Amino acid sequence: MKKSPLNLPTIARVISQKMTIGNLTTAILTASALSIAAISSGCSQPEPIEQNAPEYGLVTTDDANEDIGTYVLPQDTAILDEPNADEIFYGKRLLNETKRLLPEHVGAQMNCNSCHISQGKIPLGDPYINSYNFYPRVMPRSGKEVDLTKRINGCFQRSMNGKPLKPESPEMLAMLAYMKWLSQNTPKEQKVDIQNTGKVDESLTPDPVRGEQIYKAQCATCHGDNGEGIKDSRGDIVFPPLWGDESFNIGAGMARTYKAAAFVKYNMPMGIQTKGLWGHGNVLSDQDAVDVAHFFTHQPRPDFAGKVNDWPNGKKPKDARY
Amino acid sequence: MKKWPLIIIIAAIIGLVVAFIIGKLLPNMRTSSNDIEVNITDPALIKQGEYIARTADCIACHTTLDGETYAGGLPMLTPLGAIYSTNITPDQETGIGNYSFADFKNAVKHGVRSDNKALYPAMPYPSYQLMPEEDLAAMYAFFMSDVTAVKQANLKSELPPIANWRWPLAYWQVLFDRKRDFVPETDDALLTRGQYLVEGPGHCGSCHTGRGIGFQEIALSNADSNKYLSGAIIDGWRAKSIRGEHRGLGTWTVAELNDFFKTGRTDTTAAFGAMAEVVEHSTQYMTDYDINAMSSYLKTLTPAPNKEATLPAKKDITTQKLLDGDYDSRGSILYAEYCQICHRVDGKGVARIFPALDGNSAVYSNNADSVLQITLSGGRMPETPHDRMAFTMPEFSNLSDADVAEVVNYVRNSWTNQAPEIDVNDVVKMRAFLAKKPKTSTDIAPDLSIDAQTKGAK
Numbered sequence: 001m002k003k004s005p006l007n008l009p010t011i012a013r014v015i016s017q018k019m020t021i022g023n024l025t026t027a028i029l030t031a032s033a034l035s036i037a038a039i040s041s042g043c044s045q046p047e048p049i050e051q052n053a054p055e056y057g058l059v060t061t062d063d064a065n066e067d068i069g070t071y072v073l074p075q076d077t078a079i080l081d082e083p084n085a086d087e088i089f090y091g092k093r094l095l096n097e098t099k100r101l102l103p104e105h106v107g108a109q110m111n112c113n114s115c116h117i118s119q120g121k122i123p124l125g126d127p128y129i130n131s132y133n134f135y136p137r138v139m140p141r142s143g144k145e146v147d148l149t150k151r152i153n154g155c156f157q158r159s160m161n162g163k164p165l166k167p168e169s170p171e172m173l174a175m176l177a178y179m180k181w182l183s184q185n186t187p188k189e190q191k192v193d194i195q196n197t198g199k200v201d202e203s204l205t206p207d208p209v210r211g212e213q214i215y216k217a218q219c220a221t222c223h224g225d226n227g228e229g230i231k232d233s234r235g236d237i238v239f240p241p242l243w244g245d246e247s248f249n250i251g252a253g254m255a256r257t258y259k260a261a262a263f264v265k266y267n268m269p270m271g272i273q274t275k276g277l278w279g280h281g282n283v284l285s286d287q288d289a290v291d292v293a294h295f296f297t298h299q300p301r302p303d304f305a306g307k308v309n310d311w312p313n314g315k316k317p318k319d320a321r322y
Numbered sequence: 323m324k325k326w327p328l329i330i331i332i333a334a335i336i337g338l339v340v341a342f343i344i345g346k347l348l349p350n351m352r353t354s355s356n357d358i359e360v361n362i363t364d365p366a367l368i369k370q371g372e373y374i375a376r377t378a379d380c381i382a383c384h385t386t387l388d389g390e391t392y393a394g395g396l397p398m399l400t401p402l403g404a405i406y407s408t409n410i411t412p413d414q415e416t417g418i419g420n421y422s423f424a425d426f427k428n429a430v431k432h433g434v435r436s437d438n439k440a441l442y443p444a445m446p447y448p449s450y451q452l453m454p455e456e457d458l459a460a461m462y463a464f465f466m467s468d469v470t471a472v473k474q475a476n477l478k479s480e481l482p483p484i485a486n487w488r489w490p491l492a493y494w495q496v497l498f499d500r501k502r503d504f505v506p507e508t509d510d511a512l513l514t515r516g517q518y519l520v521e522g523p524g525h526c527g528s529c530h531t532g533r534g535i536g537f538q539e540i541a542l543s544n545a546d547s548n549k550y551l552s553g554a555i556i557d558g559w560r561a562k563s564i565r566g567e568h569r570g571l572g573t574w575t576v577a578e579l580n581d582f583f584k585t586g587r588t589d590t591t592a593a594f595g596a597m598a599e600v601v602e603h604s605t606q607y608m609t610d611y612d613i614n615a616m617s618s619y620l621k622t623l624t625p626a627p628n629k630e631a632t633l634p635a636k637k638d639i640t641t642q643k644l645l646d647g648d649y650d651s652r653g654s655i656l657y658a659e660y661c662q663i664c665h666r667v668d669g670k671g672v673a674r675i676f677p678a679l680d681g682n683s684a685v686y687s688n689n690a691d692s693v694l695q696i697t698l699s700g701g702r703m704p705e706t707p708h709d710r711m712a713f714t715m716p717e718f719s720n721l722s723d724a725d726v727a728e729v730v731n732y733v734r735n736s737w738t739n740q741a742p743e744i745d746v747n748d749v750v751k752m753r754a755f756l757a758k759k760p761k762t763s764t765d766i767a768p769d770l771s772i773d774a775q776t777k778g779a780k
Contacts (some may be wrong), residue, residue: 077652234668274716
């Protein structure tokens with residue numbers, strides 16, 4: 001029921017036709033003009049901004065407290081400035097798409113960058129930033145000096161459950177070239193002040209039942225209810241299998257509970273944060289990470305024939321699988 | 323001669339006073355008294371009202387990110403300053419606790435407050451006016467009996483003097499929100515239900531229909547014009563055309579739309595930005611029948627005027643180049659570094675995890691704002707119980723403006739995509755806009771706790 005104390009509809013109709021439309025239109029036009037003027041002149045357009053690249057301090061390898069400069073993480077577009085740009089790009093592609101490009105050498109459905117996230121450019125995500133200068137070095141697992149070529153081939157045989165590359169092969173040289181470029185000419189006696197892996201409390205006891213619950217809720221969407229991983233529409237691996245014949249073998253660092261937990265805590269899942277290149281990590285507590293890592297590392301996976309040579313000098317870590 | 327300015331001034335003042343008085347009286351013409359008695363304690367009515375409030379998505383605007391449900395306070399940015407949504411909890415002091423059913427109905431359907439002042443048309447009463455009185459009664463019962471009262475005073479608008487006068491809004495209502503009834507386009511029950519949900523409570527046109535000089539939607543129904551739902555810009559998003567052209571819903575099936583409304587994703591795409599919130603707060607709760615009704619109705623809409631029904635076929639040469647490492651543009655290097663790991667060399671993404679970029683109508687729309695905004699500020703898919711996890715796109719705000727333009731152009735014109743190019747100034751403008759835009763729930767990371775899986779529509 002309409003309330004009409006006056007004969008308002010008629011009055012309004014007459015008035016709105018006679019004058020108010022004019023007034024209102026003027027008012028609207030004025031307001032719009034004012035706001036357009038405010039937008040276009042009031043806030044003068046800022047200048048385009050440059051890349052805000054991550055920067056980390058440089059320290060000397062013998063005195064980690066000495067601040068001697070800054071490392072600026074390079075963007076791949078800078079590779080074009082290098083005389084061996086083609087080789088560096090090739091190395092980058094091999095690290096990203098190892099299984100597709102080197103099927104003879106990769107037994108698992110894995111790429112180097114399945115673990116070295118975001119092309120080895122992220123602290124705590126197993127970056128390659130310091131790799132070029134870190135090796136050669138005596139490593140506890142092998143008990144002898146290992147150079148970067150040998151270290152990379154270690155990954156091919158363990159994490160990728162495959163065969164080593166020839167040290168002088170163009171593929172190996174290309175991967176080394178990418179890592180050299182990523183070091184950005186940091187002198188040999190210096191290093192970028194970052195951590196390659198995060199910390200988890202290694203005194204925690206894993207709870208595999210809880211680990212399975214966490215796996216199903218937060219990992220299985222991508223890695224599969226049976227750990228089988230997911231391939232893209234072309235058949236290339238997106239999310240690597242976490243167990244089974246196509247996963248990393250027991251010789252891989254990722255097969256060890258606490259190493260895997262440290263990786264998972266800081267890097268997994270991907271695509272769940274709004275910050276960070278992969279939008280990754282930092283949703284699990286230490287206990288969560290240890291539980292879920294214990295669950296998937298202890299599923300069936302390929303054996304590693306070379307395991308008999310590991311830790312020749314003892315000091316085998318408690319989470320070693322053999 | 324000198325008298326004329328004085329006469330003009332006096333006439334203007336008189337005109338203003340008359341306009342003011344009439345403006346104060348006009349809302350009376352829109353309101354009506356209470357025609358039906360509402361039993362606000364009837365459980366069935368409350369439950370029905372809860373569902374209708376979901377279809378009308380009241381929560382989207384009347385709740386802030388960390389605020390109490392329905393307590394209002396969400397800013398809507400206008401060029402002259404923000405206005406804020408109000409507290410619609412039944413708190414007697416600060417909410418709508420003292421509203422009679424007539425007050426409630428007059429506000430929702432007619433845009434008139436209980437003090438007879440006009441509401442800003444940010445409230446979609448031009449759409450809600452199609453809702454039948456019985457549905458309003460059910461919503462009233464729900465809000466009065468089932469919503470928790472929250473004492474939270476409404477925020478004053480930031481509009482400057484004169485712009486903050488409410489009486490001119492009465493003229494806006496006379497001009498742009500004339501009384502109208504729902505007119506079904508067909509006899510088909512399903513399509514009629516869909517048309518009603520889209521035009522009425524769903525108020526799809528609030529975002530998806532362009533606006534005229536008076537901020538009015540240029541069409542309120544398909545019968546008005548085929549510009550209805552033909553796409554618009556809102557909050558820095560391109561609310562895409564949801565009509566039948568190629569860049570609209572031309573490439574979508576009813577089944578895909580149903581999947582999208584229910585779960586916020588399909589095998590090739592995902593809701594993001596404002597639409598992610600619509601799915602999260604509203605459509606996921608709708609019945610399969612209602613969802614299918616909306617999808618079926620939307621697919622009857624013809625292409626918008628002057629829009630291509632189909633785009634010419636384009637051969638994908640991008641995938642092979644990326645496979646070969648043939649980086650022939652700066653955009654391709656940036657894509658390979660930042661995007662390829664998730665969206666893949668063929669731009670097809672990963673089903674239900676990472677949306678496809680190739681063939682995704684949100685990517686190759688004529689206006690690039692949505693692609694720009696999500697690239698700069700990231701976002702996440704809606705959380706629904708259908709999928710175990712909701713994924714995000716991280717923000718790439720650390721890239722240079724020039725590189726953002728490069729990679730956006732690359733993505734919009736690679737594979738089979740074809741779209742107009744943007745330049746660096748578009749990125750600059752979007753960044754400046756985003757600096758002022760308040761964060762919403764889909765701007766932040768999902769809740770991954772195991773308990774979170776019980777959230778959302780049952």
